[in-house]
Each structure stands twice: as C-alpha cells, then as structure tokens.
Amino acid sequence: MTGWLAALRAAGVVPASYVPDSSVGRADRADVAPAALVEGVAVGAHPIDPHGAGPPATCFVDGIQRWRVIGVQGVVPIVRAYVAAAARRRGADRRLVTVADESREFVITRREGLTPPARQALEESGLDIVDLPAEDVGQPSRTLTAAHLRVDRAREAVERSLAEGCAAGLAGNEWLVVDGLLSDSESLAAHPRALGVIKSHGTQFFEGADLERALTLPDRHRSSVFAPRSHAHRAVYSWYLRLWPWEGNDLLYGLVRVEARAAPETVARASAVSGWLYAERAPLATPDTRWDRLLYPIHDVETYLNARTPRDLLPPPASRLPRAAS
Amino acid sequence: MSPEAPPVGRVVATEVKPTTPHQFHFWTPTETSIGIGAIVRVEEPGNGKGETGKVVYGVVTDAFAYSDLATPLHDVVGAEGDPARAAAAPTVRQEIRLWTAAVLRQEPEEPLQPVPLGRVFLAGDADVAQALRMDAYLHAATPTAIPIGLYSAGGLESPVYLDAEFLLGPEAAHLNISGVSGLATKTSAVEFLLAAIFQHFPRQKGKVAAVCFNVKGPDLCFLDQPGELRDEDRRRYARLGVEPAPFERVRYFAPFKADGVNLNTLRTHPDLASSVEPLVWGLPEVLDFAEVLLNRDDIDAKADAFIDFLADRVLGRSFEDGFGREHRVQTFADLDLLFRSIFDGLEHTAGGRGGSDMWRTHHIATIRKVRNRLSNISTRCKGLVADDGPSSDLPWGDFADRTVYVVDVANVDPLGQDLVFARVVSKLREHLERRDLGVDAVVVFVDELNKYAPGDGPDTYVKKMLLDISERGRYLGLVLFAAEQFRSQVHRRVVGNAGTQVFGRMDSDELATPGYQVLSPATKIKLATLPIGELMVRHPHFTQPIFVRFPRPAVLRGRDGVERYPPALDLPFEDAVVRQLRRLDARVRPNAVKDLIADREPDDVRRALAAVRRTRPTDVLAYFRKALGTRVPLGVVPRERASVPPLDAIPEDPY
Numbered sequence: 001m002t003g004w005l006a007a008l009r010a011a012g013v014v015p016a017s018y019v020p021d022s023s024v025g026r027a028d029r030a031d032v033a034p035a036a037l038v039e040g041v042a043v044g045a046h047p048i049d050p051h052g053a054g055p056p057a058t059c060f061v062d063g064i065q066r067w068r069v070i071g072v073q074g075v076v077p078i079v080r081a082y083v084a085a086a087a088r089r090r091g092a093d094r095r096l097v098t099v100a101d102e103s104r105e106f107v108i109t110r111r112e113g114l115t116p117p118a119r120q121a122l123e124e125s126g127l128d129i130v131d132l133p134a135e136d137v138g139q140p141s142r143t144l145t146a147a148h149l150r151v152d153r154a155r156e157a158v159e160r161s162l163a164e165g166c167a168a169g170l171a172g173n174e175w176l177v178v179d180g181l182l183s184d185s186e187s188l189a190a191h192p193r194a195l196g197v198i199k200s201h202g203t204q205f206f207e208g209a210d211l212e213r214a215l216t217l218p219d220r221h222r223s224s225v226f227a228p229r230s231h232a233h234r235a236v237y238s239w240y241l242r243l244w245p246w247e248g249n250d251l252l253y254g255l256v257r258v259e260a261r262a263a264p265e266t267v268a269r270a271s272a273v274s275g276w277l278y279a280e281r282a283p284l285a286t287p288d289t290r291w292d293r294l295l296y297p298i299h300d301v302e303t304y305l306n307a308r309t310p311r312d313l314l315p316p317p318a319s320r321l322p323r324a325a326s
Numbered sequence: 327m328s329p330e331a332p333p334v335g336r337v338v339a340t341e342v343k344p345t346t347p348h349q350f351h352f353w354t355p356t357e358t359s360i361g362i363g364a365i366v367r368v369e370e371p372g373n374g375k376g377e378t379g380k381v382v383y384g385v386v387t388d389a390f391a392y393s394d395l396a397t398p399l400h401d402v403v404g405a406e407g408d409p410a411r412a413a414a415a416p417t418v419r420q421e422i423r424l425w426t427a428a429v430l431r432q433e434p435e436e437p438l439q440p441v442p443l444g445r446v447f448l449a450g451d452a453d454v455a456q457a458l459r460m461d462a463y464l465h466a467a468t469p470t471a472i473p474i475g476l477y478s479a480g481g482l483e484s485p486v487y488l489d490a491e492f493l494l495g496p497e498a499a500h501l502n503i504s505g506v507s508g509l510a511t512k513t514s515a516v517e518f519l520l521a522a523i524f525q526h527f528p529r530q531k532g533k534v535a536a537v538c539f540n541v542k543g544p545d546l547c548f549l550d551q552p553g554e555l556r557d558e559d560r561r562r563y564a565r566l567g568v569e570p571a572p573f574e575r576v577r578y579f580a581p582f583k584a585d586g587v588n589l590n591t592l593r594t595h596p597d598l599a600s601s602v603e604p605l606v607w608g609l610p611e612v613l614d615f616a617e618v619l620l621n622r623d624d625i626d627a628k629a630d631a632f633i634d635f636l637a638d639r640v641l642g643r644s645f646e647d648g649f650g651r652e653h654r655v656q657t658f659a660d661l662d663l664l665f666r667s668i669f670d671g672l673e674h675t676a677g678g679r680g681g682s683d684m685w686r687t688h689h690i691a692t693i694r695k696v697r698n699r700l701s702n703i704s705t706r707c708k709g710l711v712a713d714d715g716p717s718s719d720l721p722w723g724d725f726a727d728r729t730v731y732v733v734d735v736a737n738v739d740p741l742g743q744d745l746v747f748a749r750v751v752s753k754l755r756e757h758l759e760r761r762d763l764g765v766d767a768v769v770v771f772v773d774e775l776n777k778y779a780p781g782d783g784p785d786t787y788v789k790k791m792l793l794d795i796s797e798r799g800r801y802l803g804l805v806l807f808a809a810e811q812f813r814s815q816v817h818r819r820v821v822g823n824a825g826t827q828v829f830g831r832m833d834s835d836e837l838a839t840p841g842y843q844v845l846s847p848a849t850k851i852k853l854a855t856l857p858i859g860e861l862m863v864r865h866p867h868f869t870q871p872i873f874v875r876f877p878r879p880a881v882l883r884g885r886d887g888v889e890r891y892p893p894a895l896d897l898p899f900e901d902a903v904v905r906q907l908r909r910l911d912a913r914v915r916p917n918a919v920k921d922l923i924a925d926r927e928p929d930d931v932r933r934a935l936a937a938v939r940r941t942r943p944t945d946v947l948a949y950f951r952k953a954l955g956t957r958v959p960l961g962v963v964p965r966e967r968a969s970v971p972p973l974d975a976i977p978e979d980p981y
Contacts, residue, residue, distance in 0.1 A: 054416050094418045282404035282415040287396040296417050303394065303420065 004125035008071055011117035013078060018069035018144075035205035038237055039225040039267050043210040046222050048241070052275020055175045055193070059099060059166050061087045062179040062301040063159035066313040067108075067151045069144070076113035076137055078122070079147045081106050081130075082313050083155035084305050085162040088297065089174075096300050102162045104154060105310070106130055108147045110137045130154075160185045167191045179298045182259040183233035189261065190234070195273065196259035199293040201252050203228075205238075217255065219245040222274040225267045235262040241274050243281050244292050254292040334360060334480070335425065335446035337368055347429065350384060350441035354423045359480030362386055362852045363862075363873035365449040365457050366427060370442035380434070382441045383449065383457030384427030385870045387846040393419040426846070428870045430457040454484035459867040463489040468530065473522045473566040474863055475874030485566050486874045488826060490527055492866045494534065494767050498825030499800030502775070504813040505830025509858050512809040512830055513545050516771055517879035519807075522568050523769065524728040532766030532803075533727035537720075537754065539747060540734040541773050544592040548887030549730055550576040550601070553880055562877035570880040575729040579605040579720060581710035581738060581746075586932040587902035590709055591734040592884075595891035600909050604718040604939065605733065607711055609658050611719075611749060612703060613637050618748040618787040628692045629699075635688065636696075640664065647671060648686065658704045658711070665697045707742035712932075718939050722753055725764035744788050747778065751791055751804075758802040767803035770795070775810040779817045789817060796823035814839040827864040829871075831856040845871070899928060906935055911946035922951055930954060 009015060037043065063085035071078040084103035088096040106128035111119050122129060136146035159180070164187050167176050175193040182188050182196030205228055206214050214223045223240040236259045244254030258277065260266045277295070285291040285299035306314070335354035339345045350368065354360050364386045370379025395401055405412035429441060433456070447453075454477055455461050464471045464487055471487035478484075492498040501519070503512045520536050527534050540546040552572045555563075563570040580591035580602050588594075593602050616633045636655075639645065645653045645664075649671030653664045672682045672690060683690050704711050720731060733750060735743045751770060757763035772778060772792075779792040795806050796819065808824070810816050814836055821827075821841075832853045836842070842850060849871065853862060859878065862871045882890065897905060903923060904916040923931045934953035943949035 090417055094416060096417060096420075276416075279416055282411065283395070283417060283419050284400045284404040286400045296415075296419075300417070300420060 004121060004127070005070065007121035007124070008078065008118055011121045012115055013071035013073045013118050013121075016069050016072045016077070018077075031203040033203050033205055034229045035226040035238075036229055037224055037226050039239075039270070042224070043206060043213045043226070044224045045213060045217050046224065046271055048220050048222055048278050049271040049275035050220070052272035052279070054276040054279065055173055057089060057091045057171065057174040058297070059087045059089045059170065059174065059176045060096070060179070060295070060297040060301050061085060061159065061163040061166060061176065062298050062305070063155050063162075064302060064305045064309065065151050065155040066309055067147065068313060073114050073118055075140070075143075076110050077108075077140065077143055077147070078114075079108040079144075079151075080313065081108055081147075081151045081154065082310060083151065083158050084308065085155070085159040086301050086305050087162055087166040087176075088301050088304060090297060096297055098304060100162055100166055101305070101308070102158050103308070104128070104158055106154065108132060108150055110134065113137055156184060160188070163188055163194075167194055177295070177297070179295075179301070181233065183228070183236045186234050189236050189259075192261055192263070192265075194261065195277075196236070197277065197295060197298070198257040198259065199290055201255065201257065214240050215251045215255070216246070217242040219243075219254070220278065222258075222270060225270050227262060236260060237262045237266045237270075239270055239274070241277060243278060249292075252293075256293050331447060331450075333445035334358060334366070334448050337441060337443045337446060338424075339440075339443055345441040345443070347432070347438045347440055349426065349428055350382070351424060351426050352446045354425065354446070356391075356421055356423050358423060359448070360386060360423075360425060361479060362389060362848045363477075364479035365430065365454055365477060365484075365872070367447045367449050367453045367457070368441055368444045369447065370444040379444065380432060380439070380442055382432050382444075383430040383453060384441070385430055385457075385872065386425050387428045387870070388426035388848045390424040390426075391421060392424075393421040395419060430869050431459060448480045448482055449484070450482060451484045454486065458486065458865075458872065459869075460487050460489075462867075463487070463491070468528055470528060470531070472519070472526050473568055474519060474865075475861060475876035476562055476565055477872060477874050483565060486863065486872060488863075488865050489867055490523070490531065492825050494523070494527070494769070494805050495800035495803055497800075498866050500796055500806045500824040501808070501826040501828060502813070502816075502821050502824035503807070503809045503828040503830065503861075504832065504836075505809075505811065506833050507811050509831055511856075511858055511861070513773065514859070514879050514883075515828060515830070515861055515876060516807055516809065517546075517549065517881055518568075518876050520730065520769065520771070521571075521573065521880065522566070524573070525568055533725075533764070534767045534769065535725045535727065535729045535731065535765040536769040536771060537731045537733065537750060538771040539743075539750075539773070540732055540736050541743065542736050544736075544884035544888045545773070546732050546771075547578070547591065547593040547734065547884055548598075548882035548891070549573045549732060551598075551882035551887060551890075553878065553882040553886065555878060555880060559877040562875065563880070566877070568877075570877070572881040573730050575726060576601075576732060577721075577729065578602040578732045578734060579718075580734040581605045581707075581742070583896065584708045585896070585899065585902070586709060586712075586928070587899060587906060587935070588896040590737050592736070592888060592893045593734070593891070594894045596894055598891055599894065599905070602734075604906075605710065605720075605746070606718045606936065606939075607745075607749070609656065609661055610641055612700070612711055612745065613641060615745055615748050615752070615787070616700070618744050628689065629696050632688045632692050632696050635686070636661075649674065658700070661700065662697075665693065668693060703741065703745075706739045707745065710738060710742045710746065712936060720750065720753070721764075722757055723762050723764055725757075725768070727765055744778075744786070747772070748788050748791055751795065755795070755799075755802060755804055758804050765803075767805060769805045769807050771807040771809075773809045775808040775820065776812055776815040779808075779820045781815050781817050792820050793817065796820045800825075812836050814841050825866050829853055829856075829862040829864075830860075831858075899931075900924075903931055903935060907938065907946055907950060910938065910942060914947050918947060919950070922954060926954065 065083045067079055067081035069077045070080045082105045086101035087099050089099045090096050108130045110132040130150050132146055137143050163178050164185055167188055170176055178196045180196060180198060182194060188194050217223055217240055219242050221242055225237050225239045228238055238257055238259045241256050241258055242254055246253040280295045283296045285294040285296045288294050288299050335352040337350050337352045343351050366384055368382040372378050401412060449457060455464055470490040472490050472493060473485050474488050475486055476483045477486045503515055505512050538546050550572050555570055560570055578593055578601055580589045582604055583590045589602050591602055640655050642656060647653055647664060647667050649667060651667050655661050655664055668685050672685055733746060735746050754768050779789045795804055799806060813821055834854050837850045837854060860873060860875045862873050864871045900920045900923060904919045907914045907919055934950055937953040938946055938950045
C-alpha cells in the first residue's frame with residue numbers, strides 16, 4: 001500500500017485526507033412510492049405473535065463501505081474505497097460464526113485528469129480503478145457525490161452477491177436476514193426464507209390516515225402487509241414493525257420495515273415473523289446509535305467487517321494531538 | 327508439543343494495554359483450556375528472509391472476560407428487567423477471554439524487547455524446560471534436577487524440576503512451604519520432595535540425609551511404611567521418574583515418658599516399636615544449651631556467667647567446692663549435690679551469723695536461680711533429660727546416605743522441643759563444619775516455623791540459630807526445609823533466605839499481607855482455592871511462580887498409620903524394661919529380667935538400663951545384672967534421693 005502511495009506522491013499527487021461523513025453510514029433518501037395493501041383495506045396495527053420463535057439457524061448479511069480522498073492532482077481527487085460484506089450464521093448455540101465474506105478495494109478517480117506519471121503509478125498499483133466521467137469532475141462537492149454513488153453501488157453489489165450465494169446454500173430450515181432491501185435481488189426477493197430488514201425510512205408509501213397508522217404503530221405491533229410498487233425492484237411484500245415504543249422519541253424510533261417474498265404465506269406468518277424479529281431486540285445493539293432499529297446480529301456482522309477493514313481507512317477514534325497533562 | 331499444534335491465542339496490544347518486555351496480553355476463544363498458571367509460548371513471525379522471530383515464554387497471571395455490552399444498563403433494558411429473558415436472548419453477545427501473562431524467558435535474551443504480537447501456543451515439555459530455565463541443569467553433563475511436580479494445562483503435563491544446587495546448596499538453599507493447616511499438603515509435599523531428592527540427588531555430589539522433627543501427632547511416624555496410592559498418583563510418579571516407595575532407611579528417635587521406660591511417641595505398636603530408639607540426654611548436653619532453656623525468662627549476665635562457670639570449670643572435672651568437698655559433676659544428681667554443698671558451706675562459713683551471700687564471686691541468689699532453672703528442666707523434660715548421665719543420642723558421625731532420621735518430640739514439653747531442636751541442629755552444624763557427620767548435606771525439616779522463628783517477639787536462641795542456618799547453612803550443606811501456616815508471621819530473614827518457596831492453599835487474610843503484593847489478584851484467588859496436591863513454587867531459576875501437582879507421598883500418612891498401627895498402651899514398668907533389653911538382645915528372657923528387678927527401686931533399674939544402652943554389651947542380661955548391683959534390703963541403708971527436687975522458693979528470691 002505505501003508503495004503505490006509513495007509512487008503517486010512522487011508523481012506529483014498532493015497528499016490529502018478527507019473522510020466523508022457518509023463513509024460510515026448511509027443517509028436516508030427521501031422518496032415517495034406507491035404501495036398496495038395486501039392485508040385488509042386500510043393500514044392497521046396488528047399485534048405481533050409473542051410466541052413467534054425464530055428458526056433454528058439464521059444467516060445474517062450486512063455490508064460496509066469506507067472511502068476517503070487520499071490525494072489530489074489539480075482538482076482531480078484520488079479516492080480509495082473499500083467495500084465488504086459478510087454472512088454470519090447463528091445456530092443452536094446462539095453464537096454467530098462467519099460463513100462467508102467478500103470485499104473489494106478500489107480507487108475512484110479520473111485517469112485522464114492525471115499526469116502521465118501519476119496515472120502510470122496508479123495503474124501499476126494493481127488496484128481496480130473506477131473512472132469518473134468528465135462531467136463529474138469539477139467542484140469537490142460534485143466529484144465526491146459521484147464517488148460516493150460508485151462506492152454505494154460497489155457495496156450493494158458485494159452485499160447482493162454474498163447474500164445470493166448464502167441464500168442458495170441455506171438448509172431447509174434456515175433463514176436469511178439481510179440488512180436492507182430484499183427487492184434489490186431477484187433471487188432474494190423470491191426466496192421463501194429470506195427477509196430484508198430496513199432501518200431507513202426515506203421512502204413514503206402511504207398518505208393520510210394510513211401513513212399516520214403506519215408511523216404511529218404502538219410497541220409490539222406491526223402494520224398491515226403491503227406491496228411496494230414504486231421502484232424498479234422486484235416484487236416483495238413488506239410491513240412495518242415497532243420494536244420500541246416511539247412515544248417520547250420520534251416517529252421512526254424503533255421502527256423497521258420488513259421485506260419478504262411476495263406470497264400469501266408471507267401474510268399468514270407476518271405476525272409470527274414479527275414476533276421473532278421483536279425478540280431480536282435483545283441483546284441491544286449498543287453502542288451503535290441506531291440501536292433502536294438495528295438487530296444485534298446485524299450489528300455483530302458490522303463489527304466483524306469493521307474489524308477486518310484496512311486500518312488506514314478507519315476514521316481516527318480521537319485526536320492524536322498530545323493532551324495536556326491535566 | 328509438535329510444531330503443527332494449532333495456536334490457542336494471539337498477542338494483542340493497545341495503547342492502554344501494551345506489551346512490555348515483562349508482560350503481555352493475549353486472547354483466546356471463549357472455550358479454551360488456558361487458565362491461571364498456564365505456560366504459553368509466543369512465536370514472532372519470521373521476517374521472510376529465513377530468520378525466525380523471537381520466542382517468548384510466559385505464564386498466565388490474570389484473566390479478563392467481557393462482552394461488547396456498552397453498559398450494564400443496556401443489558402437490563404434489553405431484557406426488560408427480567409434476568410430470565412436476558413438468558414433467553416436469541417443471540418449470545420460477542421465476548422472475549424483476555425489473558426495477561428508474565429514473561430518467563432525471551433529467546434534470544436538480548437536485546438530485551440517488548441513481546442511481539444505473535445501467535446500463542448500451549449507449552450509442551452520442551453517449552454516448559456526452556457521457559458523455566460531448567461534446560462541448564464536438566465540436560466547438563468551432570469544433571470542436578472530434582473522433580474517437584476507436574477505442571478499441567480490444557481491436557482498437557484510437564485515435569486518441573488528444581489536445581490539441587492539451588493535447593494541443597496551451595497548456590498542457594500533452603501525451602502519454605504506455607505499453607506493452611508489440615509490439608510496435609512505441607513507435610514505431604516516435603517515427604518514427596520525428600521523422596522525425589524533421595525532418588526535424584528547426584529551420587530557424585532555426595533551423600534545426603536534428612537532429619538525431620540515430628541512436632542505434632544503422628545505426621546512423620548510411618549515414613550517407612552507404604553501408603554495407599556491411586557492410579558493417578560502412580561502415573562504422576564512415573565511421569566516424574568520417581569519410584570513410588572516408602573523410605574528405605576528411616577531411624578526413629580523419641581524421648582521416654584516420665585516413667586523413663588516407655589517411649590514418648592505414637593509409634594508404639596508392637597510391630598513397629600522396636601525401630602524407635604530412645605533419645606535421652608544428660609547434664610553436659612543440657613548445659614551446653616542452657617541458653618535455650620533459660621532465655622525464656624529474665625536470665626541476666628550474672629546467671630549466664632555462673633552457667634559458663636559450671637560448664638567450663640565444674641562439669642566433668644574434679645572440683646573442690648571450697649568447703650572441703652571434692653566433686654566430679656557428670657549428672658544432674660551430682661550437680662544437685664554440689665549445690666547443696668555450696669548452700670550448706672555458705673551457711674556453715676558464716677557461723678550462724680546469717681550466712682554469706684557470695685560463693686566464688688557468684689551471689690547466692692544467682693546460684694539459687696540457676697539451680698531452680700536446671701532442676702526445672704529435669705522435671706519438665708523428664709524422659710528426655712536423665713538425672714544420671716547420657717544414654718542415647720543420634721548417631722553423630724555415622725549418618726548414612728539417603729536416610730531419614732525422625733526425631734519425635736510431638737508430646738514433649740515446648741521447652742524440651744526447643745532443647746532438642748537447638749541441640750540437634752547445632753550438632754549437625756558442628757559435624758558438617760568438621761565434615762565428619764557421615765553425609766555431605768542434611769535436610770532439616772521443621773514444621774510450625776512461626777513458632778520457632780516468629781517475626782516478632784524476643785530473639786530466642788532457637789530463632790538466632792534458625793537465622794544462622796538460613797543465612798550460612800548452604801555453605802555447610804545444612805539445609806532447612808521449614809513449614810508454617812502463616813508465612814507473614816515468620817522472621818523475614820528466615821523466609822527470605824529460602825531459595826525455594828512453596829505455597830499450598832493459603833488463607834485469604836494471609837494473602838492480604840504485604841508479602842503477597844507481587845502476586846496478581848487472580849493468582850491469589852487460585853492460591854486461596856488450591857486443591858490438595860497442588861502447589862505454587864518459586865525457585866531461583868523461575869522468574870515467575872509456577873503451579874505444579876505432586877503425587878500423594880508413597881508413605882503411610884500419620885492418621886492412616888495410627889489406624890493401621892494403633893499405639894500400644896504404656897507397658898507396666900517391668901514389661902517396658904524387658905522390651906528395652908530385648909531390643910538390644912533378643913535372647914534376653916523376660917522372666918529373668920523381671921526376677922532381677924523385682925523389689926528394686928525404679929531409679930536403680932533406669933540407671934542400669936541406661937548403662938546397658940550406653941555400653942551395648944555383648945551379654946546384655948549379664949551387664950544389666952552387674953549394673954543393677956547387689957540387692958540391698960530396704961531399711962538397712964537409707965537411700966539418697968537421686969532425683970532433683972526443686973528448692974522451695976525463698977521469700978527474697980526475686981526470680
């Protein structure tokens with residue numbers, strides 16, 4: 001690693017260090033999408049099945065992304081990116097064990113914007129290079145947004161690839177829980193024992209009273225099952241689930257949205273599955289700030305992935321400046 | 327351990343918990359065989375140029391476990407306040423087993439650097455030998471390794487050896503063992519170690535013997551009898567290379583009871599009694615160690631001077647008392663005659679004018695005081711101290727190689743115990759200095775050391791002697807194996823000079839004393855809960871304490887011995903005399919002896935018996951008859967009292 005960085009610097013690239021906030025988390029995207037109710041004629045609050053037991057074995061899949069600007073030549077940034085995903089399986093011993101992981105490290109820049117020595121040094125590094133189009137290179141905000149988009153795509157691809165492989169290998173009574181959308185993948189969306197658990201609620205599916213009932217679900221309740229129809233993703237069924245009482249916090253506190261295969265049995269077992277997911281509140285996924293919506297096994301996968309992330313891509317935990325003795 | 331064995335952990339270091347040249351931390355899976363006291367090997371990866379990295383050996387001294395729980399409150403929240411629900415959570419939190427280890431050895435030793443962040447392996451036999459620096463004396467041309475026990479961890483067992491040069495001298499010496507009473511660990515450990523010494527002490531380094539003071543119960547009374555061993559014990563013996571057998575050569579010594587014919591020991595079962603020899607001393611032996619007996623009270627310089635006068639000018643010499651009488655003082659009885667002569671003479675010289683106070687520059691009060699003290703000894707230690715001359719003693723000058731000499735003083739008055747201990751050890755030192763003891767090294771085993779060498783209290787003769795042994799004994803081959811319940815209560819120089827220190831299960835209060843501050847809390851907890859048969863050992867070659875397990879001694883334990891060989895009741899006087907004589911000569915007919923002593927004064931019989939023991943004639947009965955002398959009808963000649971009654975206290979006697 002230090003070799004190609006040194007070569008880049010020797011080629012005139014100015015060292016830089018910019019770690020975007022979005023590198024450590026994903027922002028909700030505000031969106032409006034239609035949905036069709038599958039269960040009932042209006043969105044209702046259904047109590048979860050308190051006896052809904054989880055399957056004997058479950059795989060949990062999550063992914064992470066880390067990127068930072070490591071150098072600049074002119075106004076062309078050189079972004080180093082790392083994406084990874086892992087599947088950790090929980091069996092009868094209730095302990096999580098990694099069954100699969102995948103990662104990708106690459107550089108995002110616009111090679112044409114670099115001097116020949118810098119370009120040569122970069123190409124000789126052996127890393128994947130993702131070229132930005134000319135229109136994305138300019139003001140840093142525009143360039144970095146474009147880079148961010150590519151990192152997102154890469155992470156989603158790794159996650160999807162890993163989850164699909166994991167789903168294909170599930171035993172007859174095993175389930176798969178993916179952090180995020182299930183509808184991104186055709187095979188996952190059609191899998192009878194796959195769930196997507198979404199913590200971000202940028203997309204609005206209902207309006208009026210239905211929206212109010214969906215977002216004010218009481219604790220231990222789920223919403224009616226509905227079918228999101230807006231995006232170009234695969235057909236799935238979905239419902240909201242309240243993991244923690246929201247009163248005293250905000251509407252989205254403790255609220256997750258679950259995606260499952262678009263099939264009648266999904267509706268039939270929505271309460272049982274909700275009861276299972278509700279039980280996943282414990283252990284708490286602290287110290288993650290999203291602990292009210294983050295299932296502990298997913299948090300555990302993130303911890304695993306973070307532990308394997310190249311150290312130089314992690315944000316420093318605190319200032320390295322010397323502290324005063326007092 | 328084969329090099330292919332998988333690692334059990336990995337060294338980790340953070341700013342808060344870095345590795346140092348003396349300490350490191352490593353993690354293991356939650357399911358691990360590592361525990362406090364385990365020895366591990368850390369391997370630094372090679373540099374890729376064919377050079378191997380540093381190898382570090384360490385012993386686990388502390389352990390930590392924690393999960394990713396940010397605060398205990400989060401567990402309460404997650405379980406909604408119900409502990410049962412917490413246990414039923416669908417996922418077990420990530421948790422860690424983090425271990426702290428103290429460095430035992432680094433290879434190469436220079437330059438001394440922090441422990442590398444390498445893989446951690448459980449130590450095998452070769453690793454343990456390296457880690458504890460046993461390789462130098464285990465694989466030397468002349469091995470001096472003495473097995474002390476088995477180190478065990480993770481299903482592996484490795485023998486641990488002490489270096490004889492550091493256990494028996496001359497490099498270092500002495501062993502101190504601490505532990506709570508009642509578990510038999512201290513005595514058992516010493517018994518096993520003595521067996522190991524006798525079997526492994528190199529012949530070319532000389533002869534070695536042991537003198538054991540049995541100070542309580544029947545602890546050491548059956549060292550020559552086989553005890554029960556379990557298969558596990560036999561396996562440990564085999565692993566340590568020690569033959570599981572009782573001691574081949576044991577000689578027992580015990581004083582008589584007050585009757586002067588029955589031995590004061592619990593080894594009196596008819597099958598064993600013949601192997602106990604009497605320990606009886608006379609005036610010269612006592613006077614040499616008068617300081618032992620007198621220093622308990624406020625004996626002053628004047629009394630000391632008078633005792634020295636008696637020892638130098640009176641004892642064993644023809645002595646004129648200044649009043650016209652010639653004395654030859656050899657016994658307590660002779661001494662009492664001298665005292666009476668002095669008191670009578672002083673009164674006579676004064677011509678009835680109130681008496682003189684001075685005799686040869688010694689005040690009469692001083693003379694009375696010394697006389698009282700000495701007569702007190704012959705009363706309190708009757709059976710050990712004979713009124714009429716020496717009788718039986720340890721075989722000074724004729725000690726045999728690999729032989730245990732047990733001196734049973736368990737039922738002797740504390741004053742007598744002090745006397746026995748002081749005299750035996752002093753005689754050992756004298757003979758070892760002259761190199762004429764018969765062996766080159768002697769292990770002296772003393773239990774209840776806090777009684778003989780307490781950390782506080784007056785400087786008694788015994789304490790000073792123990793200090794002398796512990797500080798200079800190693801040059802002579804006089805080695806102290808001492809045991810006590812509370813190490814903190816023993817004189818620090820006695821404990822500090824013990825090259826090898828052994829700890830059994832310890833009392834928590836004792837562990838809280840400053841002497842144990844160097845131990846980690848986890849090690850202290852382990853010490854407080856050590857099972858029988860497990861010890862913590864410190865030895866000059868080991869940079870850290872090591873836990874070992876030793877097999878049960880192959881000898882009969884005291885309690886079992888008393889059950890198997892119940893002590894016989896005291897014999898009637900006549901039968902006891904018969905037994906004493908038949909021990910010397912099996913041809914002696916009991917009836918002949920009983921006829922001889924019928925109607926004879928017991929003191930006369932005892933005196934004759936002592937003469938026989940002292941002389942050990944070919945014809946025991948004939949010599950006994952001669953020593954007993956002609957029967958004198960009672961009433962014809964008034965008998966002189968041979969015992970030494972204490973004088974009545976006089977009002978002005980300040981003592």
